[in-house]
Amino acid sequence: MNTVLESAPYMTECIECGSLIEVTIVEVLTAGTHQWDIEGECPKCGCRWNECGYLTPLTGMRTAILDANGPSALGLAAGSATPVVAMQALRKVRALSLTEARAMAEELCSRGLEGTRVEMEVLAIALRAAGAIVTVQSSDAV
Template sequence: MDIVTESAPFTTPCIQCRAPTTSTVTEALVGEDHRWDIDGDCSSCGATWADCGYQQPLTGFREAILTANGPTVLELGVTSSSLATVMRALRLTRSMSPAQAKAIAEELRETGLEGTRIEMEILARLLRDSGVPVNVRTGQRR
């Protein structure tokens, strides 16, 4: 099973004594399962916890991942597909209007799309399955 993860420190109140505690937030792609986890231990009272499997990130999770790891960029592959092909693939993989698909396809074609590593891996898999060659890289845009 293919597993891709990114983690980041995340300050949150202890589940027991409510003291500020630095925990770890993780965004994971386990096979086809996209999830968010948080775990921590409190230096004040010794409590430990792990909350796993959130389908949507809690407030601040995504921002913490991006701050700690920087953005990942999804770019069209060297054999670039037509704008119409990319738009069609986007609409098949995501619920969006033709105008939204066009805007995203143009951004993908011109500068690449930025997001967390997991977000870009999911979109890359879906686009590749639709015949659109893409590359995923960490770091800044070109």
């Protein structure tokens, strides 16, 4: 499996001196794991650090990735999966109620889904495993 990632600038506090600084965040899919990482270096105190393995993004991280990279689109080839198959695949990846999964599957089947590149690749893997034919297209390719 290939590694998929996107990065963006992100404002946070230095872990050493507390100064507000710009760091780099990375959303990554590697070895089947979707995670968020932070890498920073404080210009005031010189502290350098990496925080790896957040399973859910901190406040503002997802927005920063979307702002820096634009959304990616997940498309489903017509007739390649029923809404029920799509619902099952979506629920394997996300903690969705039946109502949420149904709405997301209907959206996927009708016009596709949008999100970060990594989010769409995670969904694409589950859908392909269920036999669906899907495409992921980044906003710069649209």
